[in-house]
Amino acid sequence: MARILMAALVALAMTGCASNVVTDYNSAVVFGDYSSWAFAPGAGNSSFVSLDGNRVQNAVERELNSKSLRKVAEPEADLLVSWQIVEEDRLQQSGVGLGFGFGTGNFGWGLSAPPPVREVKEGKLVVELVDKSTEEVVWRAASRRYLNENQSPETRRKLVDEVVAEMFTKYPPGMD
Template sequence: MKNILIIAALALLTACTQTADWDYDKSADFANYKTFAWAENADLTKDTNNYQINALMEKRVRSAIISELSQKMGMRLTDPANADVLINYHASVDKELDVSNFSIGYGARWSSWGMGYHNDITTREYEVGTLVIDIVDRASNQLVWRGAEDGRLRKNQSPEQRERSVKKTVAKILTNFPPHQQ
């Protein structure tokens, strides 16, 4: 029994420590990137009509990106004409389906006994949001780094909860920027 609990705890910890998805151009020299600006087409709300992806959320995303790049990476926000890299971001929302199955294999009644079979299937639809952050070398106009993270969208959150969630998501995405090149 103890081994089962240990395995379950490890599985839970592994699920909680998943890293964001990211990719980068191995030929890019990330040490040269000191300044950033917003790409002209950076817009969180452009291709989605989900009520949670709005101008308020866009302000939170921009603030979190500025904080991460400035405080943790020492980069400075500047105007696009002088930036080393341009930051683009976008979000998408997809619907997912959660299916649960519950079965019972025997039963008894007052007047009889016997084997029975009951199968109860429940489904729930929920929304999964994905935030993508692109980093483009301004001089070459080439994508040099992309990170993404997805998660279940929670409804009925306070503005403070939404802000914490965005900060956590952006920090998780940018954990691997700049990449540790070998």
């Protein structure tokens, strides 16, 4: 019994350590040289800012301000912030499977059907910081958590805030 309890605690601890974001960066860049930023033209890949786009921009602005980076007009910026919500189709199981069986002793037969599966469209957030002078991506973060159409506006705002905050805990790189 003690072994099972210990294994469960270790599994729970490891689950808690799993990150909801993945980051990558150019290790040759001195991130302390950047002091200003602006959203890249076309950030969000749309001609207008969507509801989720507003949520993302507000969260990014809050996080970069907390890093002592100034928001300036695009021509004056050291970094350009590009972001997009990458749409993905995912399979989602709903409900439970059905099954029945019969037998006696150590022998028996069974038949079961898997739970129904449906395809849902979800979006994962990707944020990139681009060095304006070289026009190269110097830092990138991608979420492992997804927005979907079934979430309420408040749930979506909370999710965007949490994901963006976690992304920027890893900026500048090497500070964790």
